[in-house]
Amino acid sequence: MTDDDIDRLVGKLDLEQKARLVTGASVWRTSAEPDIGLRAMVFSVGRPSVVRGHIRVTALESALPHSAIKPT
Incomplete structure (x- = not known):
């Protein structure tokens, strides 16, 4: 674009x-x-391992590659 x-x-x-x-x-x-x-x-603040925000973001909703998201 x-x-x-x-x-x-x-x-x-x-x-x-x-x-x-x-x-x-x-x-x-x-x-x-x-x-x-x-x-x-949806935005959040914090380190990727301690993200704070309105909702929990899943791998499908994130702009990060799946490998960068670690389960809690």
């Missing part, structure tokens, strides 16, 4: 939708914008 693609998608959003992109849905989750194909994302 190029910068032009991103500019085109963001250009489809109204001011309220753009504000949601930078404020988030909660402390740990971004807002989804289905009109442009953007899913909500």
Whole structure:
């Protein structure tokens, strides 16, 4: 995806939708914008072995390779 693609998608959003992109849905989750194909994302803090956040992230939901996720 190029910068032009991103500019085109963001250009489809109204001011309220753009504000949601930078404020988030909660402390740990971004807002989804289905009109442009953007899913909500979950963030966390901490070392990979001691991740704190809203929910437990499984290997299928993580951006990390499966081998980097160790079961607790």
